[in-house]
Amino acid sequence: MRDVAIIGVGQTKVGEHWDVGLRHLALEALQAAMADAHVTRADALYVGNMLSGELTGQEHLGALVADFAGLRGIEAVKIEAACSSGAAALRMGYIAVAGGMADIIFVVGVEKMTDTLGPDATTALAMAADADYEAAQGISFVALNALLMQRYMYEYGYRRQDFAPFAINAHRNASHNPYAMFDFSVTTERFAQAPMICDPVSLLDSSPICDGAAAVVLAPADVACTLSSTPVRIAASAIGTDALALHDRRDPLVLDGARLSTQRAYEQAHVTPQDIDLFELHDAFSIMAALSLEAAGFAERGEGVRLALEGEIALDGRVPIATMGGLKARGHPVGATGIYQIVEVVQQLRGLAGENQVVNAYRGMAQNIGGSGATVVTHILERME
Amino acid sequence: MMNVPQNWRLNQQRYRLVGEICEHCGKRIFPPRDVCPECEAPAKTPLQFSGRGEVYSYSTVYNSPRGFEEFAPYTVALVRLEEGPMVAAQLTDVDADQVRIGMPVEMVTRRVQSNGEEGAIVYGYKFRPVVRPAAP
Numbered sequence: 001m002r003d004v005a006i007i008g009v010g011q012t013k014v015g016e017h018w019d020v021g022l023r024h025l026a027l028e029a030l031q032a033a034m035a036d037a038h039v040t041r042a043d044a045l046y047v048g049n050m051l052s053g054e055l056t057g058q059e060h061l062g063a064l065v066a067d068f069a070g071l072r073g074i075e076a077v078k079i080e081a082a083c084s085s086g087a088a089a090l091r092m093g094y095i096a097v098a099g100g101m102a103d104i105i106f107v108v109g110v111e112k113m114t115d116t117l118g119p120d121a122t123t124a125l126a127m128a129a130d131a132d133y134e135a136a137q138g139i140s141f142v143a144l145n146a147l148l149m150q151r152y153m154y155e156y157g158y159r160r161q162d163f164a165p166f167a168i169n170a171h172r173n174a175s176h177n178p179y180a181m182f183d184f185s186v187t188t189e190r191f192a193q194a195p196m197i198c199d200p201v202s203l204l205d206s207s208p209i210c211d212g213a214a215a216v217v218l219a220p221a222d223v224a225c226t227l228s229s230t231p232v233r234i235a236a237s238a239i240g241t242d243a244l245a246l247h248d249r250r251d252p253l254v255l256d257g258a259r260l261s262t263q264r265a266y267e268q269a270h271v272t273p274q275d276i277d278l279f280e281l282h283d284a285f286s287i288m289a290a291l292s293l294e295a296a297g298f299a300e301r302g303e304g305v306r307l308a309l310e311g312e313i314a315l316d317g318r319v320p321i322a323t324m325g326g327l328k329a330r331g332h333p334v335g336a337t338g339i340y341q342i343v344e345v346v347q348q349l350r351g352l353a354g355e356n357q358v359v360n361a362y363r364g365m366a367q368n369i370g371g372s373g374a375t376v377v378t379h380i381l382e383r384m385e
Numbered sequence: 386m387m388n389v390p391q392n393w394r395l396n397q398q399r400y401r402l403v404g405e406i407c408e409h410c411g412k413r414i415f416p417p418r419d420v421c422p423e424c425e426a427p428a429k430t431p432l433q434f435s436g437r438g439e440v441y442s443y444s445t446v447y448n449s450p451r452g453f454e455e456f457a458p459y460t461v462a463l464v465r466l467e468e469g470p471m472v473a474a475q476l477t478d479v480d481a482d483q484v485r486i487g488m489p490v491e492m493v494t495r496r497v498q499s500n501g502e503e504g505a506i507v508y509g510y511k512f513r514p515v516v517r518p519a520a521p
Contacts, residue, residue, distance in 0.1 A: 146444035
């Protein structure tokens with residue numbers, strides 16, 4: 001197996017792009033990544049996306065994006081794994097390069113969610129859950145997270161406002177990220193007054209519905225240094241799964257898929273949680289951030305929220321999270337999110353994160369979660385000296 | 386949006402809470418999956434659940450997915466059935482602010498989803514607080 005490196009990254013601003021369609025979003029991110037890597041051709045293109053068919057009536061994104069990116073003829077497919085589609089596509093690209101089947105790979109994650117009305121997006125997102133036994137009962141995706149948060153508060157004795165540090169941290173970091181959707185700050189007071197979406201999940205616990213695309217270029221690590229002045233090594237790439245439905249989990253408050261995924265990643269990279277300088281986790285809802293911190297070994301069971309309350313998730317904390325805004329404030333264009341996380345870790349490791357720079361960032365982890373925790377994709381990236 | 390064959394296939398689960406029991410380890414399984422999630426043995430023996438359980442967690446949905454608009458706002462819950470497994474469902478016959486974790490509930494059959502003038506009306510399980518028999 002060969003070592004794999006990222007030699008180029010690109011992203012579009014996350015937001016409501018009324019004037020840009022799905023294919024052009026993907027194209028913009030991909031072209032930025034190609035320019036960053038100084039390459040124009042690849043052996044294959046993997047497109048991470050969840051909802052293009054449901055929300056824009058367009059499937060078959062592999063060939064479509066390849067064609068419009070001037071890559072007609074190339075091997076190209078779409079990869080779908082709910083909200084973890086982006087990172088899952090990267091994992092496929094990683095396998096191709098690591099296994100020697102390809103040298104240069106383009107991976108782009110893209111999602112276009114604002115062409116339809118809110119209830120359509122709500123209905124579409126529920127497809128990440130169990131259609132027969134969750135969605136069929138009218139349980140929206142937010143509701144699944146609300147069920148988790150309610151139980152978490154009950155078991156560990158937290159109050160709703162104890163979750164505020166997640167939103168405050170994410171919005172503070174997003175305000176310095178020109179690609180982030182939100183640039184307003186959140187205070188404890190503002191968090192307390194946020195409108196309720198699905199009790200106890202409020203608007204400020206939730207990531208927004210939005211559009212965006214992000215892309216990376218992969219190459220074998222041994223040639224990466226000749227192609228790029230700032231390559232980043234993929235030290236680990238792992239997927240873990242769990243029961244799709246929340247009610248089928250061993251214990252809903254333990255993300256077994258995340259535990260397995262990070263465990264595999266730590267083993268591949270020969271590291272422990274203490275060796276991770278920053279962690280781009282899947283804060284689609286603040287409860288998910290708490291459960292991820294616990295599953296990845298940064299906090300004991302029930303202590304994820306405490307870690308945030310103690311300020312350890314800040315840029316200078318023990319485990320900086322959402323360093324460029326996270327899903328909460330950079331935005332969560334679902335199938336693109338996993339690649340945004342990777343792009344942001346690369347920015348940190350290159351020392352190009354500006355105001356949000358984590359000092360001496362050498363090793364970063366990104367974790368992209370599909371559904372309420374059924375697919376969890378973890379990557380660990382390292383600076384190449 | 387539930388279509389007719391999809392709904393018909395699930396009628397034993399929707400109307401009667403029929404799951405399975407693993408003959409090997411005794412685990413009671415709902416929804417049915419034919420393979421025991423505990424010991425991985427084949428588990429195809431049907432078992433009808435009592436429909437009694439208690440609320441493990443709950444929430445109120447204000448912005449419903451399509452097909453559920455007429456019920457919004459409605460309360461959803463994870464219910465721990467007395468036989469062990471958990472089921473996700475709406476609560477009914479109860480005010481949202483009266484729901485508590487640990488509250489005893491029982492299954493009832495209700496209209497769950499409607500799909501416009503032409504579409505099928507879907508019936509299925511919801512859970513309500515256990516109705517105590519009146520004192521003699």
